[in-house]
Amino acid sequence: QGKTEIDEEFLEELEHILVGADVGVETTLSIVDAITERAKRESYRSAEELNRMLMEEIQQMLLDSGEHYPIDFDAPLSAKPYVILVVGVNGAGKTTSVAKLAYNYEKAGKKVIIAAADTFRAAAYEQLKIWADRAGVPLIGQGQGADPASVVYDAVSSAVSRNSDVVLVDTAGRLHNKSHLMEELAKIMRVAKKKIPEAPHEVLLVLDGTTGQNAVSQAREFTRFVNVTGLVLTKLDGTSKGGIVLSISRELNLPVKYIGVGEKIDDLQLFDRARFVEALLGRQE
Amino acid sequence: MFDNLSDKLEATFKKLAGQATINEINIGIAMRDIKRALLNADVNYKVAKKLVDDIREKSLGEQVLKSVSPAQMIVKIVNDELTDLMGGEHQPLNLSPKKLPAIIMVAGLQGSGKTTFCAKLAKRLKKNGKNPMLVAADVYRPAAVDQLRTLGEQVDVPVFSIDEQDAMKAAVKGLEAARLAAKDVVIIDTAGRLQIDEKMMAEAEALKHALKPDELLFVVDSMMGQEAVNTAKAFNDRLDFDGVVLTKLDGDARGGAALSIRQVVEKPIKFISVGEKVDDLDLFYPDRMAQRILGM
Ligand SMILES: Nc1nc2c(ncn2[C@@H]2O[C@H](COP(=O)(O)OP(=O)(O)OP(=O)(O)O)[C@@H](O)[C@H]2O)c(=O)[nH]1
Ligand SMILES: Nc1nc2c(ncn2[C@@H]2O[C@H](COP(=O)(O)OP(=O)(O)OP(=O)(O)O)[C@@H](O)[C@H]2O)c(=O)[nH]1
Ligand SMILES: [K+]
Ligand SMILES: [Mg+2]
Ligand SMILES: [Mg+2]
Secondary structure, eight states: OOBOOOOHHHHHHHHHHHHHTTOOHHHHHHHHHHHHHHHHHHOBSSHHHHHHHHHHHHHHHSOOTTSSSOOSTTSOOSSSSEEEEEEESTTSSHHHHHHHHHHHHHHTTOOEEEEEEOOSSTTHHHHHHHHHHHHTOOEEOOOTTSOHHHHHHHHHHHHHHHTOSEEEEEEOOOOTTOHHHHHHHHHHHHHHHHHSTTOOSEEEEEEETTBOTHHHHHHHHHHHHSOOOEEEEEOTTSSOOOTHHHHHHHHHOOOEEEEEOSSSTTOEEEOOHHHHHHHHTTOOO | OOOOHHHHHHHHHHHTTTSSSOOHHHHHHHHHHHHHHHHHTTOOHHHHHHHHHHHHHHHTSHHHHHOSOHHHHHHHHHHHHHHHHTTSSOOOOOOOSSSSSEEEEEEESTTSSHHHHHHHHHHHHHHTTOOEEEEEEOOSSTTHHHHHHHHHHHHTOOEEOOSSSOHHHHHHHHHHHHHHTTOSEEEEEEOOOOTTOHHHHHHHHHHHHHHOOSEEEEEEETTBOTTHHHHHHHHHHHHOOSEEEEEOTTSSOOOHHHHHHHHHHOOOEEEEEOSSSTTOEEEOOHHHHHHHHTTO
């Protein structure tokens, strides 16, 4: 005979773990409800069984990142060149993630080109240049103050003539509540389309894994201006759990595709739902 | 949806209006609203719990129970409590007039806004009649030195750097250079680091011991979530910093992390960073921050 009730203490601890992992109150309560319901429906025999059910419930809230766009670097790409736009707020880890992606695609045998479309921040180009050299891929840029859309047009054109497989576009950090900066992104999208109508094929929103509830607002606004197809969750080598992506998944149907786990070029991993949820619940180190 | 605590509380009390008096039970419901508002603003859940317990205590006083608008009374209590926790008055930089140059060291997590802040502070000090120098002691991040140099040019403040991957050497030599050039303030930018990165934390600690800064400032992103507390605590345990700089407040984050940090490490927030440009620096005002966290 299994149990159909979950004791208060367990639920309270669960609430603390989830809220403490930046999952947010609403989403935490919905998880608590879901597991309470499920226990009632199916009953459980042991603590392990309850935990397994819990993990499944949370995993279900996260979209499968493999669904629409290839996530694995070896996978064939649907277009050539395949244009990936990388966006996000200031300091989230965009440039470093671009470098890591370039390195991984290159390692998987693809021909990569990077576009330095952050023409605003001090030494953005110099930073990206060092990374591009480390990844061993060419960088297209026009220097500080240039029009980022025009850099993207150049890079895409150059990718077509060089027969590149992937174009990675690094953009300037921008806060999602600044409409003129968000319009600039929309313009970059439009200009990329002039050369390749389906471009960008992917738009990755980079989220700092230490971010709290504001990440939902970031995801909401970025999806309003550009067609975000997935998330990169960075800085997970720290102590933050990045639980806010559960709320984002729930509200905006955005899959997490990659996670950043350090400052080195090989510190990027494919997102693994099961492992993420285990770490979220503190079941694993 | 309500995102304003005061609206939310009004609604809660309206719903309860049929029930003759405001009592412990319906105060409890209001407290739940307050706790949620704090959590939605990224106040750490332990800090929020303690805060709500204090607010409950105060709200059970006669005044609120008999008040015609208990929601307003409670909002005022919450607001006062938060402002109080934020540290009351604004706290200025404390640069020793005797020691020349005065030394400011800046530390924090990756991407929090340290380098940008260093340039902003240099500009501000210069405007106040100081003669500052910037020192690039981030020897790891690609183009960190170039970034500081570019910003230094923008604010017209010299930047010292070396060509070796040795933060200590960069800082110590920078200090020497500043003395030689008769600078009265040195601002030392350091690399971003995680509080669990032992090697990097040891580096920061060693820098502090060697430099003996007048002001060691911890820079933190206002968008940060629940771990802000542990991060700040770990940095404070190692570095015993003097103040906090809260960045990216030009965004729409509530910034509850500020409250948690203030509460846990008991160090004043000295500056806020409100944009990417070198002029986007402000002093910190506790009452404004309290209102922002509450969405007022
Ligand atoms: N620990 C850790 N640090 C990271 C990670 N990803 C990026 N960083 C660091 O975060 C800081 C900011 O990274 P960038 O890649 O420059 O971020 P960005 O989004 O391009 O920043 P802006 O262009 O200024 O908006 C740097 O110090 C990086 O080394 C990660 O996964 N883990
Ligand atoms: N919107 C906004 N952006 C800011 C603010 N302060 C800094 N930034 C931006 O945030 C990003 C990171 O700033 P940095 O000064 O490079 O941060 P850092 O802490 O030195 O980063 P690392 O050295 O890599 O650890 C850059 O894009 C800055 O322009 C701010 O107050 N508001
Ligand atoms: K950040
Ligand atoms: Mg960048
Ligand atoms: Mg820096």
